[in-house]
Amino acid sequence: MDKILRIDVGAPGGPKATVEALGEYAGLGGRAMTSIVVSKEVPADCHPLGPENKLVIAPGIATGSAAASSGRLSIGCKSPLTGGIKESNAGGQPGMYLARLGYAAIIIEGEHDRNGGFYKVVINESGVTFEDAGDLVGLRNYAMAEKIKEQYGDKVGLISIGTAGEMRMLAASIACTDPEFRPTRHAGRGGVGAVMGSKGIKCIVVDSGGAKMRQPVDAEAFKAGNRKFVEGLRGHAVTGEGLPAYGTNILTNILCEAGGYPTYNFKEGVYKGAEKISGETMAETEKVRGGNPTHGCHRGCVIQCSGVFVDKDGNYVTKQPEYETVWAHGGNCGIDDLDTIAKLDFMDDDIGLDTIEMGVTIGIAMDAGVIPFGDAEGAVKLLEEVGQGTPLGRILGAGAGITAKCFGLERAPVVKNQAMPAYDPRAVKGVGVTYATTTMGADHTAGYAVATNILKVGGDVDPLSSTGQADLSRNLQIATAALDATGFCLFIAFAILDQPETFQAMLDTLNGLNGSNLTADDVVELGKTILRAEREFNKEAGFTNVHDRLPRYFRREKLPPHDVVFDVTDQELDSVFNF
């Protein structure tokens, strides 16, 4: 990865590609690359859908190599949803192909004429070409992938937006294809798809053709490190057993037991229908129907947390929905039917929408009385409205915060206008601190304190007490920022937090690959550097400590069954970025 591909969509006569040396961005990857480029090149006060914003697509520093579970791709910009900096990342194949072609980043910039149609970008060993995407416009992701496959086969990677991104909806995602060329792996959060849409790019075909897997600088060290790393992943209960067998949805029962499963738009902490939509039930259903509960989002993953969900006749419906998706479209909306949830997951992927944002948004619409809680058919209809861009679809496609505003509702579980994920911050206070303070808007992945609060990984901090949560969230946010730069899947964190030798093995793998000498301290410093750049961007975009807060009703309304409020003090919240 020794070059950057810069695409100016506003160049006279049509988009223009330039290949640049890495320059000041040398050594960066993933979130480090996207956040540093955005903070250096994008004016913080620009309009996210205007010409000054840029979309940065960057594989991690291990991506494209044989390192285990290292296929993540970061996508960054100024977020149209939050108004702050955004890094959203996805699995799938395209990141690896980009890395193998040598691209450390694609930077898409310039002014696209809103009425000027869309382009398809084709990147291969010969270079970059732009084609009119008129035949793809209006297509959802699955149909588009079929068309691309007809022309390019299924050995390429596809990065694409559905109709939501075309319509520049604030909940629009960017899809990446999985090993079966299905557009199931999404950079979901923050409306990155709207930015891609605003640049007039419908899809990017990444064809690495004969390009080989990235070769390590020190093959021996790399191989030895990676072996130990794989052992560590396979040996940990979460990454070696729970995730492969049940996927992330194993959390449904766990969070309900903890009383931290937000139900009916964050009104209660236990969902009575949990058993019907739990990971255990889902895995069993997949097995019985001839689906597959154990499947990787990209080749080379040893955790295999995903799966394939099929209908009663064994026909493919969607990839195994994540816990957060099952929660958002399920318990949060009072829907306890796995088939409906799978259908909604498929529709999100197809239309190109963030499943968390959409589930929370539909929950708000239910709270506002648009449809009743538990109305599965109604939820499907609402999502179809989003896909079609009807007026109601335009409201919902703008996300949770705007939907609450359009319906005059206080109860919007958002921070920095981004919807909260599947953990109630009153009963899992560590993740509440992360929601409040992360640069990303409410986001569990930015500092997954659930691990330590609930799963007792990396320590044990009482989820119901405010004590220690700020320190926990800070440490996790720093570690996560660094991890998001590597291209490794976030789920390796379970193993490397608990097993020092696995952490070292990860470092050895990285060092062997890149000929570097990264230490644990370097990792911490990298995380801090990323967070500082992001926070500075947000400050220049107008964010203050006042934005590092949960909505007041989380301090006022008690969450059953523990009858707890969020009581981490403002001073503690403000201490998170004290480094």
Added chain:
Amino acid sequence: MDKILRIDVGAPGGPKATVEALGEYAGLGGRAMTSIVVSKEVPADCHPLGPENKLVIAPGIATGSAAASSGRLSIGCKSPLTGGIKESNAGGQPGMYLARLGYAAIIIEGEHDRNGGFYKVVINESGVTFEDAGDLVGLRNYAMAEKIKEQYGDKVGLISIGTAGEMRMLAASIACTDPEFRPTRHAGRGGVGAVMGSKGIKCIVVDSGGAKMRQPVDAEAFKAGNRKFVEGLRGHAVTGEGLPAYGTNILTNILCEAGGYPTYNFKEGVYKGAEKISGETMAETEKVRGGNPTHGCHRGCVIQCSGVFVDKDGNYVTKQPEYETVWAHGGNCGIDDLDTIAKLDFMDDDIGLDTIEMGVTIGIAMDAGVIPFGDAEGAVKLLEEVGQGTPLGRILGAGAGITAKCFGLERAPVVKNQAMPAYDPRAVKGVGVTYATTTMGADHTAGYAVATNILKVGGDVDPLSSTGQADLSRNLQIATAALDATGFCLFIAFAILDQPETFQAMLDTLNGLNGSNLTADDVVELGKTILRAEREFNKEAGFTNVHDRLPRYFRREKLPPHDVVFDVTDQELDSVFNF
């Protein structure tokens, strides 16, 4: 005015009224009262539609007396549209009646059950009662006023919300009845109607019955001062000739001549259809049809800038639409038909909506392709959707900023999410500075630099140059804040800025009325005190200098015919609040 009426809508068993002494709020009125109460009693980070917000209704310190043109009523809260502090004021009769009953303020607070229906509040000499407003729910303002008139006659004042306020729409206004008991005078800006709706108050009937006009402490001084004050108003070209004859809409031709009339959603600075909708044409039309071009919004006004607009058969349509309304629904949308504009004005008043916000919002919808520019019938249909609360109506009723977000458009002419009024900031730079920096969100009335830039009142500052605009806006913002505390109509500013003896006469009138010794310096100090309190509130609500900016496209896109951009520097903008 020696008491405050505090209404707790969340009291057990239903709303409860308490009458309090003025205490620390003694001597305050209008915007001084609303902004000081809000800044002291409302947590700046609360949700505007939640239980912690309060709605403060306060007559000015001259309101209810015989002082000329002193009938203004201020309404304040945390704005659901801007997220900052808000004072929105209106003419009409209710302010005078409230003052005559001795109320310096109504403070509406507490938590109303969203599904708990609406109340009618009746205030008279015997006290305050609450009645179920079930028979009024769903009624628009005109029909509601008819019902109230049947029961209470037309000698009471009515403060009410239409269906927009019931639905807690962010563009919802609060209506006050005029001398003919028509709900035509609105506290329009910032969504104050949504806050009233969130408190479950459909209307307030103010029956001052036998309560006399407020008696001056020093009758002689008051009488002498007021006589000179009236002379000054009648003697000035704007307040004595232009406004009575043509109303504010005299500005259509003037702003077009100046190239600062925002046309087609702020794309051009001159409207080719201006002649058909100008104040001159409107006054002539009213005269010919048997309407009335010269009419006061409240009894005791000597300026009489309003009028009565009738249809071809001489039937009442609406009060004479203001310049800003004619612009918003007219030129900004490419609509050059006065009858359509009058109908839209009526609908705004009836549904209870801010005409500026709605006109700009419809302009954005046109820019997004929902209907074409110039589609008069389409605009009427869109506004009807708002009244009915259809999904499209919910988008539009949420205002310009959210409508642009729902349709993925950069071109939203808003500051702090409030729509810009009828003066393009690129060609009238002084008002651009006011839009950017006022605590209120884009608002011409907060510091009407148009007076000095275009009308050459109070000096002459070149509208196309950035020089001197920050100083001009600062001085006007300070003076206006104080003026908004007096209850005098803002339009007296034309006379008191140009004629020192009229300014002194205003002070003499106030001093005679209240037995005070206000000097010019005191007025400046009062203005500064108000602005400081408002700005501190906004800071605590999360606003920084970054929010004191125009959208970037005003710096990028040239406005014809002068081909100018907004080029007042950030440093100059930041100097406005340097006192």
